[in-house]
Amino acid sequence: MSEEVQKETGNRVSQLTDVLLGNDTYRSLQAMDSLSEIGMPAVAPLMELLTTGNNNVRWRSAMALARVGTHSVEPLIEVATTRDESIRNPAIWALAEIGTPKAVEPLVSIMQKEESECCRILTAAALLKINDPAGIDAVNREYERFGEEFRGRVTEAFVGS
Numbered sequence: 001m002s003e004e005v006q007k008e009t010g011n012r013v014s015q016l017t018d019v020l021l022g023n024d025t026y027r028s029l030q031a032m033d034s035l036s037e038i039g040m041p042a043v044a045p046l047m048e049l050l051t052t053g054n055n056n057v058r059w060r061s062a063m064a065l066a067r068v069g070t071h072s073v074e075p076l077i078e079v080a081t082t083r084d085e086s087i088r089n090p091a092i093w094a095l096a097e098i099g100t101p102k103a104v105e106p107l108v109s110i111m112q113k114e115e116s117e118c119c120r121i122l123t124a125a126a127l128l129k130i131n132d133p134a135g136i137d138a139v140n141r142e143y144e145r146f147g148e149e150f151r152g153r154v155t156e157a158f159v160g161s
Contacts, residue, residue: 009041017045020060021053028060036067043068047075051087062090066097073098077106085119092119096126104130108138121150125157 016038019031035042043065050061065072072094080091080103092110095103104127111123124142127135143151 006041009038013038013042013045016042017049020064021049021057032060032064032067035064036069039068040071043071043075046072047079050090051079051083055086058087058090059093062094066094069098070100073100073102077103080110081106085116089119089122092123092126096129099130101130101132104132104135108135111138111142117150117153120146121153121157124150124154128154128158 013035016031016035020028020035022028035046046061046065046068049057050065053061065076076091076095076098080088080095083091088110092107095107107123107127107130111120111127114120114123120142124139127139139154143154
């Protein structure tokens with residue numbers, strides 16, 4: 001990519017992230033679609049928003065990163081495995097939306113070690129959504145470990161996601 005094209009793309013990503021964060025939900029969703037078409041060049045700015053923004057910004061960024069797809073996987077895994085719950089949860093949700101088996105092992109580890117019940121539930125639901133046998137087996141072990149109430153909450157999160 002030429003320097004001129006990189007600059008134009010960077011300007012376009014900046015414009016779209018501004019729209020993404022605006023008050024108009026419809027335009028925000030359109031911006032997400034446009035960012036997904038840009039692909040890889042949109043990942044770093046969206047990850048910056050995910051890791052530094054307020055709750056609303058984090059979730060909108062996660063939605064956009066999910067639409068970008070596979071280019072977002074590695075950075076999302078990094079954030080999901082190293083950051084606090086307020087950043088981890090949107091990253092986990094985005095990984096579930098992307099649906100890549102590459103996220104299964106890190107998500108299983110998060111689910112098994114996470115202290116927050118909310119994050120464990122979200123992670124279990126993400127693993128069910130990815131629908132990889134290793135992830136499903138891990139969720140079934142967590143059902144045995146935490147019981148029917150945990151299973152019910154995971155089911156609720158899975159159906160609602």
